[in-house]
Amino acid sequence: MKNLLKQAAIIGGLEAISALRLGKLMPAAAGRGLIFTLHHVRPRTPQAFEPNGHLEVTPEFLQAVVEECLAAGLTPIALEDLPHRLADPGDRRRFVAFTLDDGYRNNRVHAAPIFRRHAIPYTIFVTPGFVDRKVTLWWETAGALLNRVDRLEIDLGKGRERLPAESHAQKVDAFNRLCAAVNGGDQTRVTERLDEAALRAGVDPTGIVDREVMTETELRELAEQDPLVRYGGHTLTHPVLSRVPEAQLSHEIEASMEMAGRYGGRKATCLAYPYGTACSVGTREFDAATKAGVSLAVTTRPGVLTAETMKRPTAVSRVSLNGLYQKRRYVGALISGIPFRLKG
Ligand SMILES: [Zn+2]
Structure with a gap:
């Protein structure tokens, strides 16, 4: 219910901003443009339970977003070029950078052709x-599993417990319980237990990674074929970084930057923190990124680019293209920057 109310408030805000054309009244709120966050880009295949629905948009919506950005006068830019462009006092343009997290194969199949058509650079984290198929996508596994079972037996650190998952509401509760366990504890252990439960129910977690995520060969091919693509680091194993011990933190960042450079055949300079929320990354992680030589690191904390952005180049906000709000008229509201000012 809380989530529903929150969604209604967001939609209400986007509708109001778009209907009242508030962007015209508050042009300063738009700042210097924005960085979009995407995950999956693919045609919709509806499922009964879609806990990850916010993480996918259709190619048609991405196309609409691109058109709206160009119509609004935003200049597309590669994320890695933002630091020096924003630092140039003679350059007053507003920019848009597109970023896609996790390396999904559908980025190559469905997003890349749209970016290519408009000569828009994009960065895949x-x-x-x-x-390497050594880590599974726990949220994808959980979604697939909860679509299949009507109860989940799992040890989330306090002994074996039974999570009912018959009704939609129960599935939502079970999914939220798994999220809380990942955020609050040992993601590796929770993922292992979840993978075991999935295999018992006939869901293959590694098969999901195989189906969804590009291999090294595919990443190298894309980089060779598409001069518009850049790769950035997204850590080695996609942990909640705030839970990672100090000694492991720099390795998580540095190893992913190095591998991103290898896949792309050029040095990677940008990083996206996994999850990227206020509770999963903070000052310690921003400092670790700086120490690792990252020139720009992005969170998922919502916000537009401003004159202040490059004062903290390893703590840069983005704007998520949320699969739950795929309306062309919302894009102008996001570009206006007003939703992020209202939140304070
Ligand atoms: Zn991610």
Whole structure:
């Protein structure tokens, strides 16, 4: 219910901003443009339970977003070029950078052709653990599993417990319980237990990674074929970084930057923190990225680019293209920057 109310408030805000054309009244709120976050880009295949629905948009919506950005006068830019462009006092343009997290194959199939058509650079943030099939996508596994079972037996650190998952509401509760366990504890252990439960129910977690995430060969091919693509680091194993011990933190960042450079055949300079929320990354992680030589690192904290952005280049906000709000008229509201000012 809380989520529903929150969604209604967001939609209400986007509708109001778009209907009242508030962007025209508050042009300063738009700042210097924005960085979009995407995950999956693919045609819709509806499922009964879609806990990850916010993480996918259709190619048609991405096309509409691109058109709206160009119509609004935003200049497309590669993320890695933002630091020096924003630092140039003689350059007053507003920019848009497109970023895609996790390295999904559908990025190549469905997003790349749209970017190519408009000569728009884009950055894919890769997690070598996914590329090498050593780490599974726990949220995808959980979604597939909960679509299949009507109860889930799993040890989330306090002994074996039974999570009912018969009704939609129960599935939502079970999914939220898994999220809380990942955020609050040992993601590796929770993922292992979840993978075991999935295999028992006939869901193959590694098969999901195989189906969804590009291999090293595919990443190298894309980089060779498409001069518009850049790769950035997304950590080695996609952990909640705030839970990672100090000694492991720099390795998570540095190894992913190095591998992203290898896949792309050029040095990677940008990083996206996994999850990227206020509770999963903070000052310690921003400092670790700076120490690792990252020139720009992005969170998923919502916000547009401003004159202040490059004062903290390893803590840069983005705007998520949320699969739950795929309306062309919302795009102008996002570009206006007003939703992020209202939140304070
Ligand atoms: Zn991610």
